[in-house]
Amino acid sequence: xxxxxxxxxxxxxxxxxxxxxxxxxxxxxxxxxxxxxxxxxxxxxxxxxxxxxxxxxxxxxxxxxxxxxxxxxxxxxxxxxxxxxxxxxxxxxxxxxxxxxxxxxxxxxxxxxxxxxxxxxxxxxxxxxxxxxxxxxxxxxxxxxxxxxxxxxxxxxxxxxxxxxxxxxxxxxxxxxxxxxxxxxxxxxxxxxxxxxxxxxxxxxxxxxxxxxxxxxxxxxxxxxxxxxxxxxxxxxxxxxxxxxxxxxxxxxxxxxxxxxxxxxxxxxxxxxxxxxxxxxxxxxxxxxxxxxxxxxxxxxxxxxxxxxxxxxxxxxxxxxxxxxxxxxxxxxxxxxxxxxxxxxxxxxxxxxxxxxxxxxxxxxxxxxxxxxxxxxxxxxxxxxx
Numbered sequence: 001x002x003x004x005x006x007x008x009x010x011x012x013x014x015x016x017x018x019x020x021x022x023x024x025x026x027x028x029x030x031x032x033x034x035x036x037x038x039x040x041x042x043x044x045x046x047x048x049x050x051x052x053x054x055x056x057x058x059x060x061x062x063x064x065x066x067x068x069x070x071x072x073x074x075x076x077x078x079x080x081x082x083x084x085x086x087x088x089x090x091x092x093x094x095x096x097x098x099x100x101x102x103x104x105x106x107x108x109x110x111x112x113x114x115x116x117x118x119x120x121x122x123x124x125x126x127x128x129x130x131x132x133x134x135x136x137x138x139x140x141x142x143x144x145x146x147x148x149x150x151x152x153x154x155x156x157x158x159x160x161x162x163x164x165x166x167x168x169x170x171x172x173x174x175x176x177x178x179x180x181x182x183x184x185x186x187x188x189x190x191x192x193x194x195x196x197x198x199x200x201x202x203x204x205x206x207x208x209x210x211x212x213x214x215x216x217x218x219x220x221x222x223x224x225x226x227x228x229x230x231x232x233x234x235x236x237x238x239x240x241x242x243x244x245x246x247x248x249x250x251x252x253x254x255x256x257x258x259x260x261x262x263x264x265x266x267x268x269x270x271x272x273x274x275x276x277x278x279x280x281x282x283x284x285x286x287x288x289x290x291x292x293x294x295x296x297x298x299x300x301x302x303x304x305x306x307x308x309x310x311x312x313x314x315x316x317x318x319x320x321x322x323x324x325x326x327x328x329x330x331x332x333x334x335x336x337x338x339x340x341x342x343x344x345x346x347x348x349x350x351x352x353x354x355x356x357x358x359x360x361x362x363x364x365x366x367x368x369x370x371x372x373x374x375x376x377x378x379x380x381x382x383x384x385x386x
Contacts, residue, residue: 002030009055012075014068022066029058032094040089044289049086052076057090061098206283208234208244216248219281220256229307230255237301241294245284249291250298253278258311 006029010021032054042050052075059071076083206212213234217227230251234244241247256274257264264270279291286294302308 002033005051006030006033006055009051010059012052013056013059013071013073015072016069022062025055025058025062025066028061028094029055032058032090032097035097036090036093040093042086044287046078046082046086049076049078049083053086053090056087057094060091061094208238208248213248216281217252217255220252220277222252222255222259223313226255226259226307226311229305233302233305241297243284243286243290243294245282246286246290246294247298249278249282249284249286250294251302253291253295254299254302254308255311258308259313 003026006026007019007021010017010025010029011019014021029051033050036050036054056071056073056076059068062068063071073083078086210231213231214227217230222230230248233251234248237247238244253274257271260270264274275288275291275295278295279286279288282291
């Protein structure tokens with residue numbers, strides 16, 4: 001399958017060169033692709049251009065050997081500035097790979113010894129000896145042996161790089177329990193892997209149950225009444241969204257943002273820490289980019305729901321009204337005055353306005369209670385009117 005992608009990429013880079021392309025070009029491009037998957041990670045949008053980058057660097061290296069025209073960059077799906085930067089990185093990796101790969105020893109004037117015309121003239125000439133013929137046979141056999149050794153070494157290098165690619169694809173696409181055909185993959189299962197210890201990558205996707213959902217909400221201090229709405233919405237959309245952990249992360253993320261929207265506006269970096277915490281606590285194998293994407297998708301789905309619009313903590317419902325009719329949270333006052341004796345008094349001047357509003361509220365409340373008592377008492381009526 002990779003050879004098909006490589007051939008398609010070479011076709012975009014060399015549109016005027018007829019097929020089939022040299023097998024050496026395809027082999028080196030495949031080897032560079034395998035090595036770059038392990039050493040040069042790319043962003044999600046740039047990953048589609050990896051085949052083009054590998055083929056471009058390989059064609060550029062063998063351009064003089066095969067008389068290729070200048071490779072085209074128009075069909076490489078990358079911006080111009082980023083393309084030049086990534087090409088330089090891939091050239092460096094390709095140079096390192098070429099230096100570590102054993103190459104065949106080149107024989108000077110081999111064409112004169114191997115062509116049929118020179119061999120025929122040697123047989124017809126009386127000065128042609130058996131030692132010369134044996135030397136020609138020795139050179140030919142050494143050439144074929146070196147070519148075979150190069151092919152075997154290149155094949156061994158590709159096989160050696162293949163398990164790392166398989167492990168990488170296994171983490172992203174298939175669960176770890178899926179059997180693989182590669183025997184090297186089976187032998188390497190007992191070796192320690194850095195991905196198993198990473199908190200950002202989960203080897204298995206845990207099925208979300210009600211206790212797991214409630215525990216995940218409690219990690220972000222989501223109130224109980226909001227957790228109930230999250231549970232109901234999760235059951236409603238769990239068959240619509242492909243990744244259940246993405247749905248849960250989106251619900252908890254948008255709920256936390258709605259509950260703490262004032263603090264998020266005031267404190268710089270709180271939103272990014274929330275995304276990092278969601279990424280660290282989720283157990284569905286999501287990347288940080290996928291966490292942001294699921295939060296955006298869930299926001300579009302439930303942004304018009306009544307419970308998410310009115311989401312707030314329970315203590316935010318206790319408010320008092322000012323004289324102007326504005327509502328303000330009934331927070332605890334810092335100080336109302338502490339009298340140690342008749343000569344000492346502590347007064348906090350910044351609380352004076354709150355004290356005055358509190359006193360006005362008490363007076364207004366007591367006045368409304370006093371006015372309501374005569375209305376609530378039943379007035380006596382004459383017996384005749386009954």
